[in-house]
Amino acid sequence: MKKKITLKQISKEFEVSISTVSKALKDSHEISNELKEKIKAFADYYHYRPNSLALNLRNQKTKTIGIIIPEIVHHFFTTVISGIEHVANEKGYNVMICMSNESYEKEVLNMDMLANGVVDGIIVSVAKETEEKEEYSHFKDLISNGIPLVMFDRVINEIYCNKVITNDVDGGYLATKHLMNIGCKNIAILTTPDYVTVGDLRKQGYIKALQSRNIPIDDNLIVKVSERYGDIEEQIKKAFDQKNPPDGIFAVNEIYAAVAMKTAKNKGLNVPEDVSVIGFTDGLISQYSTPSLTTVAQHGYAMGEKAVKLLLDELDSQESDIQYKTEIIETDLILRESTKE
């Protein structure tokens, strides 16, 4: 390939103006066929491609969408990204991925950077620290700047924008219900601290399911796990160390479920004979653990597709008063080996 070539260079070659070249390449009727052919052939030979930066500046858009996620080393988020990438690419958009590392400050920094003309719109799943701080002004600023925003999975109710969420309550309900259906009498939940919204919602589903059968809620069976509290294995062990140990465990993510299975084994309990385990997120762990994990599938790919579609719709629409939606992606219980029957 030859060096990058510009309109100016082509124009010099034919001793015509830059405008003429530009029009010729766009097959404008204003330019004679003869000249058009020559210019096109030349441009083709040198693989001319309009410079993206110049186009961006002129059009005041970048055909790029930004994604801010808490963590990329996380199966669920990567499936969402895949979904986003898929439809974005299809529509001629590129994606720029940033990580907040669950930090409020980095989330703000990333947004600032992306908002500064780098992307046309932003898709975000908010950092835990932001949820905890309840500091949302950066989202408001973004919106008031006219930059479309879509939130997914971890969303903020106070912010008015398009959202895509998992039906977390229903997922928790589904899982817990299934445990009850297969005969579990004493069901524990391994969840996150309350400020992690999705964990809290899944817990609500758990409670709802128990209440639907008039089973009293036992606080000892609600174990809030967090890396901040130290070793998570130690914390999960506590769920088993009860006068009346659980025969069913609903974990709000894969990792807690996997650790629960390991803990059970260490205690001489068999999964699923002695204790059934259900996780959340259908990731690699669920599929490849032994026994494989019954889990609540979140359909991250579909979430990503939906999120970017909402964003592109907003970008395409000229109307200023858009009715924002919250799309709910339903969950599915995937039955595997970690539950009886």
Next chain:
Amino acid sequence: MKKKITLKQISKEFEVSISTVSKALKDSHEISNELKEKIKAFADYYHYRPNSLALNLRNQKTKTIGIIIPEIVHHFFTTVISGIEHVANEKGYNVMICMSNESYEKEVLNMDMLANGVVDGIIVSVAKETEEKEEYSHFKDLISNGIPLVMFDRVINEIYCNKVITNDVDGGYLATKHLMNIGCKNIAILTTPDYVTVGDLRKQGYIKALQSRNIPIDDNLIVKVSERYGDIEEQIKKAFDQKNPPDGIFAVNEIYAAVAMKTAKNKGLNVPEDVSVIGFTDGLISQYSTPSLTTVAQHGYAMGEKAVKLLLDELDSQESDIQYKTEIIETDLILRESTKE
């Protein structure tokens, strides 16, 4: 926040020229202190930030680096990305991530797009299809266009550029040697088809280790697994169905290892008592499977850091005749429960 503000708007406010505003904000000595203060205060109030697109166009660089990976839903690649992101952000660069989905065509498309002024340099791990086709002209074109390129993990020898690779041979050697050390007499390898370079290299390490003890290579113990050949569980089962079934298994990735453990269990074999298993890549599966998996750690994060450092060095250096390096990231064997002793 108020709407995005430009130099022009500020200049109008103070009835000075755009140049004056630009200089004032850069604290130029050419502008009187009085005016500087006023302009700065005003700009501050309106959160003025120079438009990235304009800067990019002017500076002919974007402070962005592109990454092309085969798949994002893959723990190893995400750790590499994390490493890249980390040092890139530190140096004021952003990253743009594209996926080839193991497709040659998409790899070329992505490169084309990124090369078109969108990024200052590219970090790539090549798609399987590209390796298979041995079609590398898009890399050559990129380099001849003066765009720095760094390859990692899956690299192409024929292309002269900076590279960062895992010591795959040594990793395979380490794993196999360990299996021999703990007394395995009949060691099978679950590997990929030959055209997947890294799989082939790990196999070479396996062979090297066996040969170091004068153990003859048994082709029946070399099982080449691929999704293309159908269900991988079926293929892996064959490794066990031999007159002389293996007592040690080295899998060139986590998934094959996990499936091997499951297959063993299904056959009534205990891991590690009856058969020891070692995987490759220290991902979630390795850490959270039961038994947890002894594995060869690849240090993806370090690879990412190294790769982006090489890229930024090349971007910073003016010299045209750079000596390209191939950095080798050593592997570590992480001992867990899937191997005896």
Next chain:
DNA sequence: AAACCTTGCGAAAACGTTTTCGTGTTAATA
């Protein structure tokens, strides 16, 4: 012969910034 239309192209503005090079005013120096 005058008015008009068509064809084919160029000039210039616009996107937002930085930077080099003037230039006019005032103050200090010879």
Next chain:
DNA sequence: TATTAACACGAAAACGTTTTCGCAAGGTTT
């Protein structure tokens, strides 16, 4: 008083593109 220096600012080019408008030459219509 005449020259020079310092100061404070503006004009313009540059990055690469698209697009509107203008204009000349030639042809066609009255």
